[in-house]
Amino acid sequence: MDKSTVSNSTEIAKIKGALSSFNFGGSLVEITALTSLIGSTAAESLALGEKGPAGLVWAMMTVFGAIPVVKLFIATSTPGWLRESMGVSNAKSDAVVGLFQNADKNFMFHDRKEPAIAVESEMKSARGSRMKEDSPISSQRRFVYVFNQHTISILNCIPSSFPGDEIKIYSFVEDPWRDKRYASWFSYVDWMLLAASVMGKLGEFTLLWKYDACTLAWVSLASWVFYFTAAVILRLHGLWGNTKKSEIDILTGTLPTCSSVGVDRKIILGIPKSARVHLIWRINWSIGAIIGVSTVVATYVSLIQSTSNEGFLIWAGFQVLWLSIRSAVYYFLSNREGHYHVGLEGRPWRKVNVQDRSRIRRLVYTLSKYQIQQHPRSPLSYEDDIVAPENLENIQSEYPASPEDKNVTLSIQGVIPDTVLSSVSWVFGCKEGGFDFYDTCIIVLKTSNGIISIPAARALSTRQLSGQPKHDSEEGIDLIHLPRGGSLPHGSSAFPDNSIEVKWCYWIPCSGGRWLHFITEQSKNRGQREAAILTNYEVTRILNNGKIMNISLKHVDEVKEIVDYSTIACGHMQALLR
Known part of the structure; x- marks a missing residue:
């Protein structure tokens, strides 16, 4: 060797x-x-x-x-x-x-x-x-x-x-x-x-x-x-x-x-x-x-x-x-997925066909779902809402009521929530967003003259059933009016918090410059509801008397502003559903 x-x-x-x-x-x-x-x-x-x-x-x-x-x-x-x-x-x-x-x-x-x-x-x-x-x-x-x-x-x-x-x-x-x-x-x-x-x-x-x-x-x-x-x-x-x-x-x-x-x-x-x-x-x-x-x-x-x-x-x-x-x-060897020409066709909304509009609606409602899952109100608050509307019938700016009425029975068919309105408004180029649409909604009602849809306002109120003070003296916080976006003790469908009362509070424009006001459960808003007819002064008084807790609204003018944003979003919803 x-x-x-x-x-x-x-x-x-x-x-x-x-x-x-x-x-x-x-x-x-x-x-x-x-x-x-x-x-x-x-x-x-x-x-x-x-x-x-x-x-x-x-x-x-x-x-x-x-x-x-x-x-x-x-x-x-x-x-x-x-x-x-x-x-x-x-x-x-x-x-x-x-x-x-x-x-x-x-x-x-x-x-x-x-x-x-x-x-x-x-x-x-x-x-x-x-x-x-x-x-x-x-x-x-x-x-x-x-x-x-x-x-x-x-x-x-x-x-x-x-x-x-x-x-x-x-x-x-x-x-x-x-x-x-x-x-x-x-x-x-x-x-x-x-x-x-x-x-x-x-x-x-x-x-x-x-x-x-x-x-x-x-x-x-x-x-x-x-x-x-x-x-x-x-x-x-x-x-x-x-x-x-x-x-x-x-x-x-x-x-x-x-x-x-x-x-x-x-x-x-x-x-x-x-x-x-x-x-x-x-x-x-x-x-x-x-x-x-x-x-x-x-x-x-x-x-x-x-x-x-x-x-x-x-x-x-x-x-x-x-x-x-x-x-x-x-x-x-070349990259397989990148080895082709990317052809793109751009069209304005008015030239989009019916089938493609349906696909875009699906995207908008998916974005709404994302907002719901991120929302401090929790998905439980939106369980009974219309999160994927297919039509918007007979839009009215106010509910027709006679001057003598003090109360009215409403037949609520559903509520289009703020997450849908925020999503569609963004897609259609609206400059407003975020907290502007926080308390917006569109309420669908059944009347003797058919179905009507009205842009309205609503806020989620929470309060302790054992009694909740109106003011935290140690922290100096007004517990009646809390800013939008804060976490609320809302519970969940799997683990409900029975010590907390969670309610939706609604305000619907009514004929004669008045307002319809009613309250529903957190996760159930459809069906028959008794609504009180209030003046502007009465709305402001209710917002400050301590019966509605943990919301940001203090004055009827704020409610009017929310309805204005709901009306803007309603116009975008009409365009989306055409």
């Missing part, structure tokens, strides 16, 4: 000895450090599908960069609310799948400091065919906290509108030549890369087996089989770019809340849904995380135990080869 052979054997023994010094029982810190040194950026991009399904296979052909990929697999396969609580959310995972919450569930990201940046509504094909060939049906509404990169690239092409600007609706127009130009080419590239991985991995397996690295050969092959199968499934399902069976409608900007004024806004309809948020991708990522960790551990255990010097060199050589090919694939 010559000196060079002895020297090589000695060096290999040193490397294997270093591997055997790892503390596998304590942690994977050493393995993580070793496998994170080289190629993690390319591996992460390919594993997350930026270059197509075949990239998933090449991302995991080598253990170099595997641990960062596993971390991303965990983040992208985890639901948004759980991702936040587990602390695995990061910019890379958010760029792929975004961060959102199902608007039809009452769970909120209570620990998240940043507000939502958009609301969106997903529209699916009724028969599972292409959206352009079928009538769309609504699927899911969401509050968006972080957009994925696919959506951001499209939204960046749209100018924002500001308060005072006319509303403009944009529709996504897909490049008609995209499929012809790219689909066949992408398919060819994917299948060639998959075929190359088959030949390469079989060659690696054969050589490792020949030189007595059998365990290492099987570990490497088993891992590859999973990722190869996953890539083939994704390719056969066409999950390599955007899905044509689902579209996203988005309302984004500085969203209004009960205490803040909305500013810039954008509305776009029909963005194709990114294929990478599909369930199949998420399943592959979740299983891939387990396979990835197991492969890294099993690989290094195999290297320590019984791998021959020749087997070790073959394994290391293939790792370098796969790393080189992976880097080439990453740098030379």
Whole structure:
């Protein structure tokens, strides 16, 4: 045996000895450090599908960069609310799948400091065919906290509108030549890369087996089989770019809340849904995380135990080869989702068709739902309201009553709340917002002459049943009149607070410059109600006599101002419902 052979054997023994010094029982810190040194950026991009399904296979052909990929697999396969609580959310995972919450569930990201940046509504094909060939049906509404990169690239092409600007609706127009130009080419590239991985991995397996690295050969092959199968499934399902069976409608900007004024806004309809948020991708990522960790551990255990010097060199050589090919694939292939022309058509509201107006209404009502869940009054206070009105009949500025009437029986069909009025006003460019609409509403009444709708005012009053003082002498606080936006002891439907009386107080303009005044339960306002007819003086007196607690209103002029804002919002509601 010559000196060079002895020297090589000695060096290999040193490397294997270093591997055997790892503390596998304590942690994977050493393995993580070793496998994170080289190629993690390319591996992460390919594993997350930026270059197509075949990239998933090449991302995991080598253990170099595997641990960062596993971390991303965990983040992208985890639901948004759980991702936040587990602390695995990061910019890379958010760029792929975004961060959102199902608007039809009452769970909120209570620990998240940043507000939502958009609301969106997903529209699916009724028969599972292409959206352009079928009538769309609504699927899911969401509050968006972080957009994925696919959506951001499209939204960046749209100018924002500001308060005072006319509303403009944009529709996504897909490049008609995209499929012809790219689909066949992408398919060819994917299948060639998959075929190359088959030949390469079989060659690696054969050589490792020949030189007595059998365990290492099987570990490497088993891992590859999973990722190869996953890539083939994704390719056969066409999950390599955007899905044509689902579209996203988005309302984004500085969203209004009960205490803040909305500013810039954008509305776009029909963005194709990114294929990478599909369930199949998420399943592959979740299983891939387990396979990835197991492969890294099993690989290094195999290297320590019984791998021959020749087997070790073959394994290391293939790792370098796969790393080189992976880097080439990453740098030379284009991003699948960004490889098309973004066509956008902008239209003013008057030119929007009936079907698209219905989709925009769904976005407005989703924004209202977001405001309700953020509201200090709690969702319980809005349970009986009309949160998604489909029509607004016979709008009147006041309730018709004879001069002799002192009381009247009202048949309340429903109440359109402040959250809806605030949302629609912002969408239509109203400069007012926030607290301006805090106590606004539209009341729908049934009269002998039919249904009428009247812009009105209402405030939520709370008081302790055991008796509540009108003034806190220690803090110097007037407990009858509290500013808008404060937290109220309102309880919840799941945990009602029986020591607190929570009531809605209503004021409806009435003929002769008078007011209808009545009170309802917190979560029930429909049905027959007895209303007193009051003068301006009587309204002011009631607001200050201590029977209505914890509201901001002190004078009838404030009630009139609220009704004015309700009237403004009513005009926007009419436009929305046309």
